[in-house]
Amino acid sequence: xxxxxxxxxxxxxxxxxxxxxxxxxxxxxxxxxxxxxxxxxxxxxxxxxxxxxxxxxxxxxxxxxxxxxxxxxxxxxxxxxxxxxxxxxxxxxxxxxxxxxxxxxxxxxxxxxxxxxxxxxxxxxxxxxxxxxxxxxxxxxxxxxxxxxxxxxxxxxxxxxxxxxxxxxxxxxxxxxxxxxxxxxxxxxxxxxxxxxxxxxxxxxxxxxxxxxxxxxxxxxxxxxxxxxxxxxxxxxxxxxxxxxxxxxxxxxxxxxxxxxxxxxxxxxxxxxxxxxxxxxxxxxxxxxxxxxxxxxxxxxxxxxxxxxxxxxxxxxxxxxxxxxxxxxxxxxxxxxxxxxxxxxxxxxxxxxxxxxxxxxxxxxxxxxxxxxxxxxxxxxxxxxxxxxxxxxxxxxxxxxxxxxxxxxxxxxxxxxxxxxxxxxxxxxxxxxxxxxxxxxxxxxxxxxxxxxxxxxxxxxxxxxxxxxxxxxxxxxxxxxxxxxxxxxxxxxxxxxxxxxxxxxxxxxxxxxxxxxxxxxxxxxxxxxxxxxxxxxxxxxxxxxxxxxxxxxxxxxxxxxxxxxxxxxxxxxxxxxxxxxxxxxxxxxxxxxxxxxxxxxxxxxxxxxxxxxxxxxxxxxxxxxxxxxxxxxxxxxxxxxxxxxxxxxxxxxxxxxxxxxxxxxxxxxxxxxxxxxxxxxxxxxxxxxxxxxxxxxxxxxxxxxxxxxxxxxxxxxxxxxxxxxxxxxxxxxxxxxxxxxxxxxxxxxxxxxxxxxxxxxxxxxxxxxxxxxxxxxxxxxxxxxxxxxxxxxxxxxxxxxxxxxxxxxxxxxxxxxxxxxxxxxxxxxxxxxxxx
RNA sequence: GCGGGUGUGGCGGAAUGGUAGACGCCGGGGACUUAAAAUCCCCUGAUCUUUGAUCGUGCGGGUUCGAGUCCCGCCACCCGCACCA
Numbered sequence: 001x002x003x004x005x006x007x008x009x010x011x012x013x014x015x016x017x018x019x020x021x022x023x024x025x026x027x028x029x030x031x032x033x034x035x036x037x038x039x040x041x042x043x044x045x046x047x048x049x050x051x052x053x054x055x056x057x058x059x060x061x062x063x064x065x066x067x068x069x070x071x072x073x074x075x076x077x078x079x080x081x082x083x084x085x086x087x088x089x090x091x092x093x094x095x096x097x098x099x100x101x102x103x104x105x106x107x108x109x110x111x112x113x114x115x116x117x118x119x120x121x122x123x124x125x126x127x128x129x130x131x132x133x134x135x136x137x138x139x140x141x142x143x144x145x146x147x148x149x150x151x152x153x154x155x156x157x158x159x160x161x162x163x164x165x166x167x168x169x170x171x172x173x174x175x176x177x178x179x180x181x182x183x184x185x186x187x188x189x190x191x192x193x194x195x196x197x198x199x200x201x202x203x204x205x206x207x208x209x210x211x212x213x214x215x216x217x218x219x220x221x222x223x224x225x226x227x228x229x230x231x232x233x234x235x236x237x238x239x240x241x242x243x244x245x246x247x248x249x250x251x252x253x254x255x256x257x258x259x260x261x262x263x264x265x266x267x268x269x270x271x272x273x274x275x276x277x278x279x280x281x282x283x284x285x286x287x288x289x290x291x292x293x294x295x296x297x298x299x300x301x302x303x304x305x306x307x308x309x310x311x312x313x314x315x316x317x318x319x320x321x322x323x324x325x326x327x328x329x330x331x332x333x334x335x336x337x338x339x340x341x342x343x344x345x346x347x348x349x350x351x352x353x354x355x356x357x358x359x360x361x362x363x364x365x366x367x368x369x370x371x372x373x374x375x376x377x378x379x380x381x382x383x384x385x386x387x388x389x390x391x392x393x394x395x396x397x398x399x400x401x402x403x404x405x406x407x408x409x410x411x412x413x414x415x416x417x418x419x420x421x422x423x424x425x426x427x428x429x430x431x432x433x434x435x436x437x438x439x440x441x442x443x444x445x446x447x448x449x450x451x452x453x454x455x456x457x458x459x460x461x462x463x464x465x466x467x468x469x470x471x472x473x474x475x476x477x478x479x480x481x482x483x484x485x486x487x488x489x490x491x492x493x494x495x496x497x498x499x500x501x502x503x504x505x506x507x508x509x510x511x512x513x514x515x516x517x518x519x520x521x522x523x524x525x526x527x528x529x530x531x532x533x534x535x536x537x538x539x540x541x542x543x544x545x546x547x548x549x550x551x552x553x554x555x556x557x558x559x560x561x562x563x564x565x566x567x568x569x570x571x572x573x574x575x576x577x578x579x580x581x582x583x584x585x586x587x588x589x590x591x592x593x594x595x596x597x598x599x600x601x602x603x604x605x606x607x608x609x610x611x612x613x614x615x616x617x618x619x620x621x622x623x624x625x626x627x628x629x630x631x632x633x634x635x636x637x638x639x640x641x642x643x644x645x646x647x648x649x650x651x652x653x654x655x656x657x658x659x660x661x662x663x664x665x666x667x668x669x670x671x672x673x674x675x676x677x678x679x680x681x682x683x684x685x686x687x688x689x690x691x692x693x694x695x696x697x698x699x700x701x702x703x704x705x706x707x708x709x710x711x712x713x714x715x716x717x718x719x720x721x722x723x724x725x726x727x728x729x730x731x732x733x734x735x736x737x738x739x740x741x742x743x744x745x746x747x748x749x750x751x752x753x754x755x756x757x758x759x760x761x762x763x764x765x766x767x768x769x770x771x772x773x774x775x776x777x778x779x780x781x782x783x784x785x786x787x788x789x790x791x792x793x794x795x796x797x798x799x800x801x802x803x804x805x806x807x808x809x810x811x812x813x814x815x816x817x818x819x820x821x822x823x824x825x826x827x828x829x830x831x832x833x834x835x836x
Numbered sequence: 837g838c839g840g841g842u843g844u845g846g847c848g849g850a851a852u853g854g855u856a857g858a859c860g861c862c863g864g865g866g867a868c869u870u871a872a873a874a875u876c877c878c879c880u881g882a883u884c885u886u887u888g889a890u891c892g893u894g895c896g897g898g899u900u901c902g903a904g905u906c907c908c909g910c911c912a913c914c915c916g917c918a919c920c921a
């Protein structure tokens with residue numbers, strides 16, 4: 001260690017050990033201090049920490065360290081979302097056990113995280129594949145079962161033929177498996193479900209209170225829950241049956257000219273039983289693609305069943321079609337067609353020559369106005385609708401619902417897009433569902449004293465499918481109730497279950513139960529939850545649901561687990577390709593003048609778009625290599641600089657070099673500290689006090705890029721100043737302000753200044769409010785709103801004085817050029833604007 | 837189509853309706869050095885007739901003494917959702 005250079009390779013590890021040995025970041029639940037729970041979404045142990053993790057955790061780390069400096073007891077834990085398919089895929093490809101693969105990844109990634117110096121409480125670390133953790137999860141699942149929140153039903157599932165597993169609706173993207181990309185098939189299986197729909201209303205209304213969540217995420221969840229209200233009612237059919245339909249526009253009922261049912265609607269199936277043309281049509285419907293582009297262009301197709309439906313008011317007989325645009329899964333799987341006021345119905349009616357009537361108009365006088373070439377969805381008054389004529393859309397909706405309910409042929413209902421959460425997975429590497437199937441007793445929960453139901457180790461992945469299913473002995477057990485021969489459930493829980501309550505286990509981890517409600521109450525809700533926006537719907541909705549469900553069954557007194565959510569942007573990097581579709585990694589190319597060439601043989605390379613770092617594009621930069629070269633603090637600083645945290649951050653070599661230079665620049669500044677210096681430098685002292693306040697405000701608002709800029713400014717000012725007491729104060733301020741971001745450098749300098757305590761334990765510097773105000777200000781002088789001059793005036797100068805000073809300016813007089821002054825606007829301490 | 841977001845120098849980006857471009861990167865010039873690295877200093881939105889002026893925050897209007905910021909109407913790009921009745 002020399003005075004002129006800070007050496008991260010020696011200092012980083014030394015301070016990391018010091019924090020570890022002192023237990024600096026171990027959270028004390030019994031502390032009297034105000035508590036802060038700072039959490040970043042825990043990683044899946046895929047193998048390596050990537051830059052996205054580093055950025056995510058650097059943000060949380062600054063918050064955690066800052067809160068600690070502000071006198072809070074901080075809980076900032078870390079663990080591993082360790083169940084999941086990649087481990088099984090690795091098992092198949094590399095012939096390693098999923099557990100061994102996962103454990104070794106955890107070990108490596110933990111070492112990587114430690115090298116970055118995060119202020120984490122490692123005493124609370126766990127992996128979701130620990131039997132202790134998933135055993136408690138099984139216990140909670142059994143509790144939910146007892147409370148009626150878990151049920152089984154035979155249902156058609158999305159079957160991924162490659163991964164050999166069931167997928168949740170959310171895991172099916174454009175009809176393909178989210179991981180394998182394989183075309184998803186439909187299969188009927190007995191499945192386990194969680195009743196998330198019981199909480200639909202609550203999950204929706206709760207969003208309104210999440211003021212510190214991004215608007216975007218709340219809207220996405222709102223759309224996902226998809227509440228709509230309308231009328232469900234039945235048509236009498238010509239074959240004697242009834243057809244139930246759902247509509248959000250009962251006010252347009254007089255505009256109905258046909259009915260349409262889904263291809264897999266029971267009535268459609270019945271028609272198909274005796275009609276081969278109907279069979280062919282239904283087949284065709286099922287073949288249709290489900291991608292956005294296909295749906296956009298897909299023609300509305302229908303098949304006339306020959307059945308008619310009787311209009312409840314007019315008695316008109318309306319044809320019933322099987323139609324390709326009606327979904328069995330939503331509403332009743334059948335709709336009334338109102339072509340005048342629904343675009344899909346309009347297209348359908350145009351093709352199949354159905355009546356297109358106007359029943360809503362801008363004004364009663366427009367009742368006879370012809371329809372245009374598309375449906376009219378707008379508001380207006382009801383026309384051509386008998387007793388509804390002249391009513392507003394809203395009034396007519398209410399009136400029709402009332403008449404239906406009075407007449408007993410329908411009722412006002414709420415329909416949700418949200419479905420119950422199918423949690424069965426035909427997979428090995430997950431939490432075993434703790435139930436036993438007995439021929440005599442049915443489905444029986446595993447007694448709690450027999451938990452955890454652990455995964456067997458001796459499994460093979462040579463054949464596709466679920467290893468638990470074909471294990472020789474694992475599933476064969478005695479029934480806990482009758483003692484007869486029975487079989488274990490071989491499905492495991494969806495991995496999203498594991499991440500639905502891990503934040504509770506971090507806060508409280510007793511051995512004998514999942515968590516302690518009183519301990520939870522000390523920490524929850526999480527004050528800052530930080531992670532990627534890709535979890536906006538699934539993980540965050542499921543976690544909100546679990547928290548509510550556990551509160552509902554009396555395990556908790558918390559409803560919303562995450563008070564504030566922050567979704568950070570991605571780390572991006574330029575891409576390099578040879579132009580033939582193959583990608584090159586950043587360390588295979590170099591810059592040759594303005595162009596890029598390969599290092600190996602100088603072949604020209606195309607520099608492509610700046611996109612998220614990904615293995616497939618090979619534009620990945622490994623944090624370990626960067627830390628080796630520049631040290632942890634430079635990487636942390638880069639992750640926080642420049643881009644606002646919610647936006648993407650483009651990685652660049654010159655950027656990290658700049659950060660590393662700044663580390664050394666700070667080191668030189670800290671070394672210029674002269675304990676014997678005397679005298680005041682009021683301007684510098686003022687800047688330091690202002691920075692103390694501004695950086696704190698910026699960090700609290702998660703404006704890390706702005707905090708960084710202010711630290712640069714204060715650093716620059718301190719560097720230029722001559723030695724003085726004020727300069728020393730400014731240096732100490734910079735040291736403290738930068739310590740959450742560059743903790744290693746800060747500790748090293750803090751020790752060098754003679755402290756034998758850790759700066760991590762130090763308090764945020766105090767500021768003097770009197771020092772925040774300047775005593776001189778620069779006043780802008782404008783003529784007609786255009787800047788003409790600036791003057792320096794004492795802070796708080798009188799308006800008249802400022803006006804006089806402004807008019808005395810030669811530049812201003814030249815600009816006015818003798819014109820009549822009509823008005824002078826004076827904004828104290830800001831500007832003077834002369835209007836002529 | 838619906839919903840949300842974003843548009844400011846060569847780049848990332850600052851700016852309670854009040855001096856647009858803070859801060860960083862890149863680039864240019866200089867100092868130190870035998871030389872290099874490191875470091876330090878200066879310049880760096882555009883244009884012009886350059887001690888100064890004009891233009892300039894996606895485009896077109898408006899409100900205002902004053903608009904990147906507020907209002908109206910557009911455009912482009914990004915993200916999410918989607919035959920959801």
